[in-house]
Amino acid sequence: MKPAPLDVLVIDENRIRAAVIEEGLREAGYTDVTIIHDMAGIAARIATLEPDVIVIDLENPNRDMLENMFQLSRAVKRPIAMFVDRSDTASIEAAVEAGVSAYVVDGLRKERVKPILDMAISRFNAFSRMARELEDARTELESRKLVDRAKGILMKSRGLSEEEAYTLLRKTAMNQNRKISEIAQSLVTAAGLLGPEDAS
Amino acid sequence: MSHLVTAGFLPLLDSALLVAAREKGFAREEGVELLLVRENSWASIRDRLAVGHFNVAHMLAPMPIACNLGLTPLATRTIAPMALGLGGNAVTVSQTLWDEMRGNGAASDFEPRSAGEALAAIVTQRATQGLPLLRFAVVHPHSGHNYELRYWLAACGVDPDSDIEIVIVPPPLMADALGSQRIDGYCVGEPWNTAAVVKGVGRIATAKAAIWRSSPEKVLGVAADWAEANPETLTALLRALHRAAVWCGDPANHGELAAMLAGPAYVDRPADWLLPALSGTIRTGDGGEVTTRDFFLPHAKGATFPWKSHALWFYSQMVRWGQVAASARNEAIARDTYRPDLYRSALRELGVALPGANAKVEGALSAATPVGSAGASLVLGPDGFFDGVTFDPDEVSAYIERQKRLPRV
Numbered sequence: 001m002k003p004a005p006l007d008v009l010v011i012d013e014n015r016i017r018a019a020v021i022e023e024g025l026r027e028a029g030y031t032d033v034t035i036i037h038d039m040a041g042i043a044a045r046i047a048t049l050e051p052d053v054i055v056i057d058l059e060n061p062n063r064d065m066l067e068n069m070f071q072l073s074r075a076v077k078r079p080i081a082m083f084v085d086r087s088d089t090a091s092i093e094a095a096v097e098a099g100v101s102a103y104v105v106d107g108l109r110k111e112r113v114k115p116i117l118d119m120a121i122s123r124f125n126a127f128s129r130m131a132r133e134l135e136d137a138r139t140e141l142e143s144r145k146l147v148d149r150a151k152g153i154l155m156k157s158r159g160l161s162e163e164e165a166y167t168l169l170r171k172t173a174m175n176q177n178r179k180i181s182e183i184a185q186s187l188v189t190a191a192g193l194l195g196p197e198d199a200s
Numbered sequence: 201m202s203h204l205v206t207a208g209f210l211p212l213l214d215s216a217l218l219v220a221a222r223e224k225g226f227a228r229e230e231g232v233e234l235l236l237v238r239e240n241s242w243a244s245i246r247d248r249l250a251v252g253h254f255n256v257a258h259m260l261a262p263m264p265i266a267c268n269l270g271l272t273p274l275a276t277r278t279i280a281p282m283a284l285g286l287g288g289n290a291v292t293v294s295q296t297l298w299d300e301m302r303g304n305g306a307a308s309d310f311e312p313r314s315a316g317e318a319l320a321a322i323v324t325q326r327a328t329q330g331l332p333l334l335r336f337a338v339v340h341p342h343s344g345h346n347y348e349l350r351y352w353l354a355a356c357g358v359d360p361d362s363d364i365e366i367v368i369v370p371p372p373l374m375a376d377a378l379g380s381q382r383i384d385g386y387c388v389g390e391p392w393n394t395a396a397v398v399k400g401v402g403r404i405a406t407a408k409a410a411i412w413r414s415s416p417e418k419v420l421g422v423a424a425d426w427a428e429a430n431p432e433t434l435t436a437l438l439r440a441l442h443r444a445a446v447w448c449g450d451p452a453n454h455g456e457l458a459a460m461l462a463g464p465a466y467v468d469r470p471a472d473w474l475l476p477a478l479s480g481t482i483r484t485g486d487g488g489e490v491t492t493r494d495f496f497l498p499h500a501k502g503a504t505f506p507w508k509s510h511a512l513w514f515y516s517q518m519v520r521w522g523q524v525a526a527s528a529r530n531e532a533i534a535r536d537t538y539r540p541d542l543y544r545s546a547l548r549e550l551g552v553a554l555p556g557a558n559a560k561v562e563g564a565l566s567a568a569t570p571v572g573s574a575g576a577s578l579v580l581g582p583d584g585f586f587d588g589v590t591f592d593p594d595e596v597s598a599y600i601e602r603q604k605r606l607p608r609v
Contacts, residue, residue: 063243065368067273068341089251092274096251101243103273 006108007032008116009051011042011060017127021055024123028115043069053113054103055120058096070103091117098124143181150184153191202228203433206235208245209258211467212371213390213477214418216457216498217284218258221437221444223460229443230436238465241370242340249423250276255430256437258284259421262514265534266342267421269524277424280511281542282438284418285445286503288477288496289345289408290393291315291352293385294378297322297334298403298486309490310406310482312586316356323363337369337377337386344408344417345387347517352411354603355587361521378402389417390477390496391469396485398473403485409495412562414503414583416510419538427542438546442504449499454478501580502555504543509559509593511538516596520603531596553578563590 008030012018018035025033034049036042039062046054046069056063091114095101098121104113147169154165169187173180205227209215218236221227227234237254239245245257246267261283267275290310293301302308304318323334338345350360360366369377371392377383379401387408396402408415420441427434447453455471458478462471476482480495497503515534518524540558547554555571555578565581584590591599 058244058247059240061240061370061373063241064340064370067243068368071341093251096247096253101247 003112005032006030006052006112006116007049008034009046009049009054010035011039011054011056011066013037013039013060014057017057017124020127021120021123024119025116028119030116042066052105052108053116055116056101056103057124058099058101063101066103088114091121094121098122099128100124143179143184146181146184146188150187153187157191202231202233203430203436204233204235205255205433205437206237206253207256207258208237208239208248208254210239210242210245210371211469212258212288212392212418213461213467213474213496214285214288214498215258215466216448216461217441217444217504218420219461219466220448220457221440224444224447226443226447227437227440230440232433232436232440234437234440236465242343245421246272247274249278249421250274252423252426254423255426256420256422259419260340260343260345261416261419261510262342262344262347262518263340264419264421265511265514265537266518266523268533268537269518269530271342271518271523278421278537279424279427279539279542280419280506280537281422281427281434281539281546282420282441283416283504283506283510284420284441285448285499286414286416286497286501287407287409287494288417289348289387289389290482291349291385291387291405291407292374292378292393292396292402292485293405294381294383294401295403295485297384298405301405306405308484308486308488310404310410310492312352312406312410313356315405316352316358319353320357320363323358327363333363333365334384335365335367335382337367337374337383337388339371339388340368341523342514342518344415344514345389347514347521348408348411348415349387350521351517352406352586355585355589375399375401391467391473394473394476394483395469397483400485404482404490407482407492407495409492410586412583412585413494414497414501414581416507416514419506434542435546438543439550442547442550442552445499445504449497449503451479501583502553502578505555506538506540506543507555507559508535508538508540509562509591511535512559512593512596513562513591516591516600516603519600526597526600555580559593561590561592563588 008025010018010021015037018037022033022035036045095117100120102117150169151162151165154160154168155162169180169183173183207218209218222234222236242260245259248254249257264278264280266272267278300322301315301318304321306315306318336349338349353360358364371388374386374388374392375395378386378396379399393404448457458471458474461467461474462469477496481489481491484490511534515531519526524530544554563584565583567582568579569581571578571580
């Protein structure tokens with residue numbers, strides 16, 4: 001007989017990440033997935049939902065509250081054991097590394113839960129990578145804008161061409177062993193102090 | 201050569217020793233590069249210690265015991281070779297509840313008996329009127345906060361398991377939970393009581409130092425495997441933390457310490473929120489101030505010594521509140537979690553005043569008392585529980601039995 005499908009609850013205040021996890025679970029055939037973003041009234045929600053597996057981000061400050069709730073049979077009808085399997089240290093390390101934690105109904109077989117945890121780990125990692133790339137792109141754009149403004153200031157105040165202005169910035173950066181964007185930032189700040197119209 | 205040690209901590213006043221050890225250079229002078237990582241929950245501290253992200257951590261004093269007793273998920277074998285100070289907590293209630301407590305005889309100066317009996321009276325009135333149970337929050341089931349709140353209430357005739365509700369809320373969210381009336385009161389470390397005072401949503405009713413003077417609160421939790429593999433680094437770290445404790449304990453440094461802890465990487469709140477606990481003069485929340493002796497002790501009175509009697513008291517309370525079964529084996533696990541031997545061997549050469557014993561009868565000292573110590577003079581006490589009951593670490597079973605028979609009022 002095929003075992004009943006697992007009810008999975010995903011608790012994540014980050015809506016995008018939660019959506020990424022949910023999508024992964026649905027693709028893997030888990031149809032009973034609930035997402036909770038808001039921690040208010042969470043105890044009552046969990047008591048009603050009675051999930052088999054709870055996936056939560058490690059940074060959630062309410063994990064102590066949740067763990068306590070799981071240990072009190074009053075709040076949750078079915079006792080929830082923590083994590084998948086204490087003996088599976090590789091999975092545990094991968095999960096903590098990825099920033100995700102999972103709680104599982106006591107007695108649930110490891111083989112049934114492991115795919116869920118593995119999926120959550122890989123999606124969490126993918127999400128971090130995506131967030132990092134986005135952050136890098138943002139920084140890159142910011143520094144390009146700064147350099148453009150610094151070039152403009154030099155062109156205007158010293159009558160340089162754009163190429164000459166860039167060469168000067170780069171040379172200064174190399175001499176001082178700093179990034180071009182840092183030199184540009186200093187210049188923009190200094191120009192702002194000396195004459196607001198130049199820095200605008 | 202410098203040894204890297206990674207430590208997890210939560211944004212609380214009593215992360216002070218770790219923060220000062222890093223910021224004032226005490227760690228570096230001992231050859232330790234101390235990396236501090238702020239966390240959001242005790243669960244994360246435990247998990248990251250378990251998988252080796254952290255070597256050591258700022259921990260609730262009962263937490264390493266709970267880990268070794270197998271009461272928490274994912275626990276690794278953890279030892280406590282040093283305490284990170286005594287006291288530092290308080291109980292804050294909503295303005296509404298405080299008004300009721302005043303009406304029922306609560307003293308305004310943190311005196312625990314009158315405040316607790318006022319709560320007992322209110323609990324009874326509410327039951328008669330069919331009102332919902334009062335809801336109090338603590339930070340963790342295995343915390344000094346949980347045990348001292350329960351001890352205080354039980355000694356005043358309130359059954360913390362059935363007369364009130366106790367929930368878990370993270371420290372930085374306490375004041376907001378109180379302000380939005382999701383809870384009626386809470387027990388937490390500073391500056392999260394002062395937070396309610398500043399926001400005008402609460403009144404501090406009593407203090408940990410008033411419930412149990414000179415009582416344990418946080419320890420340095422150390423992954424046992426790491427400690428065994430790196431005895432010299434651990435020794436160097438304990439020395440650095442000792443020197444940080446001496447520095448934190450000097451009132452002349454409190455302004456600098458408060459400013460340091462206020463930084464964005466640490467508690468990330470105004471320095472003004474951290475000063476009351478350091479000075480012991482606490483703003484109560486109704487315009488007054490109360491000066492509490494020994495509100496928070498980072499150094500004096502053997503504040504960093506990991507007393508086995510503290511570990512055993514926590515064990516007795518775990519049994520009392522049904523978290524663990526009483527057994528000789530569990531008692532031994534609790535006792536062996538605290539490691540005064542490591543503390544002594546690390547600090548002996550520094551000429552530090554060291555207690556001669558590993559355990560003491562808690563509540564036995566009614567006055568400041570010089571104790572036999574190696575090398576230098578050490579003064580302990582006064583200490584003790586507000587109800588005058590003592591805890592003898594050689595008579596743990598009898599203590600547990602007596603607490604079972606406490607009469608219901």
